[in-house]
Amino acid sequence: MYMAELDKFHTFGLRGELRVNEPMRRHTSWRVGGSVDQCYKPRDLEDLALFLSQLPDAQPVIFVGLGSNLLVRDGGLRATAVFTHSALASLELVERDGQREIYAEAGVASPKVARFAAMHGLEGGEFLAGIPGTIGGALAMNAGCYGTEMWDIVTQVRTVDRTGRVRERDPADFDIGYRSVIPGFDGEEFFVGAWCRLRPGDGNRSRQTIKALLQKRISAQPLETPNAGSVFRNPPDDYAARLIESCGLKGLRHGGAMVSPKHANFIVNTGSASAADIEWLIEHVHATVKQQCGIDLKREVRVIGEVRR
Numbered sequence: 001m002y003m004a005e006l007d008k009f010h011t012f013g014l015r016g017e018l019r020v021n022e023p024m025r026r027h028t029s030w031r032v033g034g035s036v037d038q039c040y041k042p043r044d045l046e047d048l049a050l051f052l053s054q055l056p057d058a059q060p061v062i063f064v065g066l067g068s069n070l071l072v073r074d075g076g077l078r079a080t081a082v083f084t085h086s087a088l089a090s091l092e093l094v095e096r097d098g099q100r101e102i103y104a105e106a107g108v109a110s111p112k113v114a115r116f117a118a119m120h121g122l123e124g125g126e127f128l129a130g131i132p133g134t135i136g137g138a139l140a141m142n143a144g145c146y147g148t149e150m151w152d153i154v155t156q157v158r159t160v161d162r163t164g165r166v167r168e169r170d171p172a173d174f175d176i177g178y179r180s181v182i183p184g185f186d187g188e189e190f191f192v193g194a195w196c197r198l199r200p201g202d203g204n205r206s207r208q209t210i211k212a213l214l215q216k217r218i219s220a221q222p223l224e225t226p227n228a229g230s231v232f233r234n235p236p237d238d239y240a241a242r243l244i245e246s247c248g249l250k251g252l253r254h255g256g257a258m259v260s261p262k263h264a265n266f267i268v269n270t271g272s273a274s275a276a277d278i279e280w281l282i283e284h285v286h287a288t289v290k291q292q293c294g295i296d297l298k299r300e301v302r303v304i305g306e307v308r309r
Helices: 003-011 045-054 110-119 126-130 135-141 203-220 240-246 275-293
Strands: 017-023 035-041 061-064 070-072 077-083 091-096 099-105 154-161 166-169 174-177 180-183 189-196 257-259 267-269 302-304
Touching (some): 045 077, 045 154, 061 189, 099 135, 110 203, 135 189, 257 275, 267 275
Parallel strands (some): 070 302
Antiparallel strands (some): 091 099, 099 189, 154 166, 154 189, 174 180
């Protein structure tokens, strides 16, 4: 969008923050990436729906939470980014069908939901403390850890489409698999919230479980350096990290990017990495594991944008 068009958007009643040429390195956990043509941080769901309804149909849109599962190439994005974190931030306990459920909007950090559940004496959501992203991202990829996945606890989701229409959808409306969520309907819709049902339990016990899971994560993962979590999905009956380590790739560097010596399924930014450095390592690890082990690892992280020329 050109700067001259900004006023036109504001006269249409928008209340959020619109920017142009925003560096995506500020919004991804790898701290790399070129600029997006324009971005919008909505004030709330109503404001987001209005914004989407005003976008040209041909304009690509990407929703970004904490950017913890995202690599934006150095050439940037010819698109509109919608930033949900701290914008779609509602988190509440609700009564539905005679049971207590948690409603969390897409911009709420997953660990916050885990703590909120424990505070209200609900168990089964502790795994969310180990997911370094937002509920929106967890819904989109069926994120999980320690044996539980996001859609295991979801009873219904709320979506918004490009016209600004808000809908409630059931899990049956999607084909849900391991790190995969495929809509069973036509048209582009974005997750903006979810209702989650957890079992009544002991809040203190839940908090202790969360503490133990976080300690395990700290000891096993390179959280001290910028990363995007697990780069590859685990193949059936095996672990991507084990395969990568068996190929002697731990500690491999390319430019400012490195396969973590602490956890082989993590690629870290040592301080000077470009998106191209990280993508080179991703492709090299994939090719090496396929050649040496015969396993075609599937990426867990999204790689988007244009290569810098």
